[in-house]
C-alpha cells in the first residue's frame with residue numbers, strides 16, 4: 001500500500017493511541033536506563049517502583065523543595081543520604097548529608113564528574129549549539145585561571161560601567177520618584193556590567209548584543225524545563241528544534257560582537273608573532289583576552305577563531321547573568337523588607353561613605369573594608385537561596401563510587417547533589433534561621449578585629465573561623481557558590497560587582513519598596529523570580 005493510502009486508513013483515535021503507547025514505552029525505556037541505587041537509601045515522594053517514579057516525575061515541579069526540606073530533617077541531619085525523584089528523563093538524585101561533603105568534594109573528576117553533570121542538567125549538547133564546544137570546559141578553566149588574578153585591574157572599569165548602568169536604569173530626576181520593577185532593574189544593570197568584564201566597553205552597552213545574550217540565557221532555562229519532561233528518545237528531535245531559538249539569539253548577538261572579537265584576535269596574534277607594528281600593543285584585561293591568551297599558551301589553535309571565541313562566551317553569560325540578577329534582587333528585597341527600626345540602609349550607607357576613596361574609582365582594597373555590606377549579601381544568599389540544590393555531580397567511574405563510611409556503591413550514571421535549602425535554614429547552624437540578620441557575620445568579624453594582638457594569638461582557631469565568614473568563602477554550611485575545587489570562580493567578581501552597585505545606589509538615591517513582596521514560588525529545584533516586586537527611587541540632590 002502506498003504511504004498516502006496507508007495514512008488515509010489510520011483514524012485519528014488510532015494515531016492518538018499510537019502516540020500514547022509510544023510515550024509510555026519511551027518513559028519505560030528511560031526508567032529502565034536509570035541507575036539502580038542501593039535499596040537502603042530512603043526515597044522521598046511516593047517511594048520505589050515505576051508507577052511511583054512516573055507520578056513523582058510530575059510532582060517534581062511543585063514538590064521538590066518540600067522533599068528537600070523533609071529529607072534534611074528526617075535523614076540529612078542524622079548523617080544519612082536520601083533520594084529525591086527527578087523528571088522521568090533524568091535519574092533521581094542522591095542528596096548527600098553534610099558530614100559526607102568533604103568525601104564528596106574530594107572525589108576526582110574521572111570518578112565523580114562536575115562537567116558531565118552540568119552538561120546533562122543543562123542539556124548542553126543542544127543548548128550550547130553542538131557537542132564539540134559544549135563538552136570541552138575550556139571557558140570554565142579560563143575563568144578559574146584568570147579572573148581572580150586580574151580583579152584589581154578590572155575593578156575600576158567595572159566601577160565605571162556600574163555608575164553608567166545604574167544612572168541609566170534609575171534616571172537622574174531629583175524631584176520625582178520613579179517606579180521600577182526590581183527584576184527589571186537588576187536585569188538592566190547586570191548584563192552590561194558582566195559584559196564589561198567579558199568583552200569590554202565597545203560592546204557591553206550594545207542593546208542588540210545584550211538582548212541576544214539575555215534571551216539566550218532564557219532559552220537555556222526554558223529548554224531545560226521542557227526537555228526534562230520529554231522522554232530521552234525524543235531529545236534529539238525536540239532538543240534540536242528548541243535550540244533554534246538559542247542559535248538565532250546567539251547569531252543576533254554575534255553580528256555585533258564579531259568585529260570586536262576579530263580585531264582583538266588579529267592584534268593578539270600579530271603580537272604573538274612578534275609583528276613590529278604590535279610590539280607595544282597591550283590587550284585590555286577581559287574574558288576575550290584571557291581566552292586568546294590561554295589558547296596561545298596551550299597551543300589550542302582551534303580556539304583561535306573569532307566564531308569559536310564568540311560561542312565560548314555563551315556558557316559564561318549563562319553562568320553569570322541570571323544567578324547575579326536573582327542574587328541582587330533577593331538581596332535588595334531582604335534589605336528593603338527589614339524592620340526600618342534597624343536603620344540598616346543608613347548603617348550600610350555610612351560604611352560606604354567611610355570607605356569610599358576620596359578621589360578616583362573604588363579599589364579592591366577599599367571594597368574589602370565593606371564588611372557590613374559583604375555580610376548583608378552573604379546573609380541574603382543564606383536565607384533567600386534561589387535554588388534548593390545548586391551543585392550537581394554524576395558518577396562516571398565504570399565500577400561506580402564506593403562510600404566507605406556508609407558501605408554502599410553508587411553505580412555509574414548516578415546523580416549526586418547537596419542540600420542547600422536544609423543546611424542554610426538549620427537552627428543548629430544559624431540561630432533564627434528564617435530571619436534576615438544582615439550583620440550576622442560582620443558582627444563577629446568586627447568583634448574579632450577589635451581584639452588585641454595578644455587575644456588574637458591566644459585564639460588562633462577562632463580567627464580562622466572568623467576569616468571564613470566573608471561572602472566568597474564557601475563551606476559545608478554555606479553553599480551558595482558551591483564548594484570544593486569547582487566552587488564558582490566568578491564569585492570574586494560578583495562580590496565586588498554587587499557591592500559597587502549597592503554603594504552607588506545608596507550614595508545617590510533614596511529608595512523604598514512599593515507594597516509587599518510576594519511569597520517565593522518554586523518550580524522544581526529553583527525559584528521563579530518575583531517579576532512584579534517594585535521599588536521607587538529618587539536621585540538625591542547631592543551625593544550622600
Ligand code: HEM
Pocket residue numbers: 114115139140143316319320321323324327390391392393479480481482483485486487488489490491493494
Ligand atoms: C551571584 C552569582 C553567582 C552564583 C550564585 C553562582 C553560583 C555558582 C555555583 C553554585 C557553582 C557551582 C556549581 C556546582 O558545583 O555544580 C558555580 C559554578 C560556576 N560559575 Fe558561578 N555563580 C554566580 C556568578 C558567576 C559569574 C559572574 C561567573 C563568571 C564571570 C560564574 C562562572 C562560573 C563558572 C565558570 C562555574 C563552573 C566552575 C567549574 O565547573 O569548575 N559564576 N556558580
